[in-house]
Amino acid sequence: NAGVTQTPKFRVLKTGQSMTLLCAQDMNHEYMYWYRQDPGMGLRLIHYSVGEGTTAKGEVPDGYNVSRLKKQNFLLGLESAAPSQTSVYFCASSRGQSVEQYFGPGTRLTVT
């Protein structure tokens, strides 16, 4: 039981490049989330999904897109990376509408 896994762990992009972050969970959770963590700002919700095929905007969705084609996977895309998107990105999942969210180990992204 791996829990929540994230790929890749680290990535450096140049401004304007695109990339996709992959999140996978093996706990059969309905809900999945993408957060970004910046110093002094805590974790901020980017997008979330309450089930396969459904997504919704969070607090800071601009510049990001997501897809939930399979229940166990949640993808976060950056179409044209900007230096302001330099951050640590965390994926999480939960069993329904629960405050107990299970987080992955994070992806450190640097945009130069």
Next chain:
Amino acid sequence: QQQVKQSPQSLIVQKGGISIINCAYENTAFDYFPWYQQFPGKGPALLIAIRPDVSEKKEGRFTISFNKSAKQFSLHIMDSQPGDSATYFCAASTGSRLTFGEGTQLTVNP
């Protein structure tokens, strides 16, 4: 605009001491208040949570105190240990969405 404000930003305590972290919120629609603990290089993990109709919840050395009228809540860590050194986040939920505070980096010196 941060809907959940957390203080202090950093905290240093001696082993055996009490660590206290405070949070305040504005949105009265929040319906659950969890605390998360994060070790370096790891994702956050749920530590303890409280509903707004309860004034205090204790789990081992960790206690949440909740003041609904003041819209404030706090985490108390009794008999703090070096292994408690981590970043702590308060949060507030509406439905499935969590709003996090800024985080407090706790260091417990041996």
